[in-house]
Amino acid sequence: DQQVKQNSPSLSVQEGRISILNCDYTNSMFDYFLWYKKYPAEGPTFLISISSIKDKNEDGRFTVFLNKSAKHLSLHIVPSQPGDSAVYFCAASGDGTASKLTFGTGTRLQVTL
Amino acid sequence: KAGVTQTPRYLIKTRGQQVTLSCSPISGHRSVSWYQQTPGQGLQFLFEYFSETQRNKGNFPGRFSGRQFSNSRSEMNVSTLELGDSALYLCASSRDRARETQYFGPGTRLTVL
Numbered sequence: 001d002q003q004v005k006q007n008s009p010s011l012s013v014q015e016g017r018i019s020i021l022n023c024d025y026t027n028s029m030f031d032y033f034l035w036y037k038k039y040p041a042e043g044p045t046f047l048i049s050i051s052s053i054k055d056k057n058e059d060g061r062f063t064v065f066l067n068k069s070a071k072h073l074s075l076h077i078v079p080s081q082p083g084d085s086a087v088y089f090c091a092a093s094g095d096g097t098a099s100k101l102t103f104g105t106g107t108r109l110q111v112t113l
Numbered sequence: 114k115a116g117v118t119q120t121p122r123y124l125i126k127t128r129g130q131q132v133t134l135s136c137s138p139i140s141g142h143r144s145v146s147w148y149q150q151t152p153g154q155g156l157q158f159l160f161e162y163f164s165e166t167q168r169n170k171g172n173f174p175g176r177f178s179g180r181q182f183s184n185s186r187s188e189m190n191v192s193t194l195e196l197g198d199s200a201l202y203l204c205a206s207s208r209d210r211a212r213e214t215q216y217f218g219p220g221t222r223l224t225v226l
Contacts, residue, residue, distance in 0.1 A: 041220075042219055045217070099144045103155050
């Protein structure tokens with residue numbers, strides 16, 4: 001049972017445009033959500049997080065939106081850069097910490113010139 | 114400060130053998146979690162250790178075990194290896210305060226022949 005789903009396995013975006021990565025979850029107990037970026041042969045790198053008490057969190061070019069009623073979150077990258085090309089994972093936690101995360105299967109983002 | 118380190122980075126074993134992987138967390142981090150990443154399943158939570166005690170456990174068979182030492186370093190052991198155990202094993206550490214993120218190591222690539 002996949003509790004965190006990323007239905008788009010891949011996404012291609014032109015440099016300078018907006019990248020929107022989506023994530024859906026089924027477990028209503030999740031209250032903390034994170035996005036990670038992963039390059040080949042490296043561990044995931046933390047990007048941005050959001051608590052369930054918020055609906056938006058912004059950090060530079062990265063913004064995460066949370067729609068609790070739809071159990072949906074999205075990551076916006078504006079403007080997209082070639083260095084953003086990587087696999088992006090959303091993750092969720094239900095105990096207020098980041099110690100036990102449930103991950104989605106990832107979306108491979110390719111930013112083209 | 115130094116990041117999460119994992120040793121070895123690559124490992125080749127044969128079916129039936131056992132293997133031990135090591136993880137050194139970021140200094141001051143007391144929580145260490147282990148994840149398995151495979152192409153089909155994404156990142157799956159194995160277990161989490163905090164203050165030398167297993168605090169959370171994922172849905173993996175008993176062949177997968179771990180421990181944590183007083184200096185927060187952790188080891189993970191897999192006995193009676195199966196072909197399906199071939200994966201990237203990732204370790205992550207956090208300070209275990211609410212809303213803290215996890216920081217991942219580069220992983221150990223295990224290949225079972």
